[in-house]
Amino acid sequence: MTATVVPREGAAQRLSRMIQVQTVSAELAERTNAPFEQVLDLLEERYPLAHTKLTRERITDFGVLFHWRGENSAAQAVVLMAHYDVVPVDTDDPWSYPPFSGTIADGNVYGRGALDDKGPLLVTLEAVENLLAHDFVPRRDVYLSLGGNEETFGNAANVISDTLHNRNVTPWLVIDEGGAVVDAPLPFVTGTAAMIGVGEKGLATVRISAASEGGHASVPPPLTAVGRVARAVARLTPTTFKAQAPAAVTRMLGTFAPQSRGIGRLLYRLLATSPWLTARVFAALGGETAAMVRTTIAPTRLDGGTADNVLPSQASATVNLRIALGETVASTVKRLRRRIADRQVTLSVIDGTDASPESASTGQQFALIEEAVAQSHPAALTVPYVTMAATDSRYFHRYCPATFRFAPLKMNTAQRASIHGIDEYVEIAELSR
Secondary structure (H helix, E strand, C coil): CCCCCCCCCCHHHHHHHHHHCCCEHHHHHHHCCHHHHHHHHHHHHHCHHHHHHCEEEEECCCEEEEEECCCECCCCCEEEEEECCECCCCCCCCCCCCCCCCCEECCEEECCCCCCCHHHHHHHHHHHHHHHHCCCCCCECEEEEEECCHHHCCCHHHHHHHHHHHCCCCCCEEEEEEEEEEECCCCCECCEEEEEEEEECEEEEEEEEEECCCEECCCCCCCCHHHHHHHHHHHCCHHHCCCCCCHHHHHHHHHHHHHECCHHHHHHHHHHCCHHHHHHHHHHHCHHHHHCCCCEEEEEEEEECCCCCEECCEEEEEEEEEECCCCCHHHHHHHHHHHHCCCCCEEEEEEEECCCCCCCCCCHHHHHHHHHHHHHCCCCEEEEEEECCCCHHHHCCCCCCCEEEEEEEECCHHHHHHCCCCCCEEEHHHHHC
């Protein structure tokens, strides 16, 4: 059936109230589960139809799964994902408004989680509540998968995906956070684009360690444990991993070419037909552009020694890797060993997940997202890209080849920079499109 839906008022106030509940998953030990239970109680209060007309169950302490039965339950289902936990706030950061105040000002809602990910979660629940108020029934079953420990790489979404699989539910489409509607996404490109993540980079944390004889620093050996680890880290330059352009990147360029001005139109047409050239151009540009086409390495910690005048008996460094599409944790570690080329250096994987497969941007599922974007943001071009950050959707790829990452909100450059940063906010107008 087709429903003409009039959004109910008060979305900004509901988001404000959600932001005020400090669901900081990294501070669970001191905060306890209380804020997480509070926000779930708040959702039940503010979205009564979703809680009475849909089946709701708790999966782990932090996972919630809603089941909305459709006209044809035999058809493959749709899974819509979001998370209600947020990252910590540094109390010394100069926020314009207190980060957990949920301040409503200047047509915006400010606060930690406004974009990541309470805003997108609210948009999903608002849509469901409004449709239920009009007795809408979806064509196929819809599941809402909500997690409360995404920011700490918790297992709620993992267990939910396994639960659905064990119930013989194979999703037709999965959508989680990731991309957004952005202005001028690349140089020379005009207008707005809805960036749809068709794949996401993997993640690995690796410890590099070495040992040596301790003793007095007045008689040092040629290479101490600290020196050996430092040399290993220095060898891990940006060129450690070969640059390769995924299909999403070349298709993105081909989509942008007609919307580009000047030399950009010719340049993007050329790059779209040459993945080899695209990989090298993007790698040379550095920054986020280079990160699209290769595995990145970021040393984040160095440890070793007990005193200024004592030779360390052991030392270590921690590196964070974002693994490019087509690579695995195992292949990444193998490449690190080859580049370091020191048998006295030990590599240990602390944690890691492989890069996701790449979902097709030519199928019915992507076309459905494109159709929805045409309704919510008519001026935006729908474009595939590679998501840099890790999302809970990575747990669904093994069961659903059509897994995408997109938050249906318009975000300017400053807003995107505020995610995990300062002065995070969402425009109120974006909450009811």
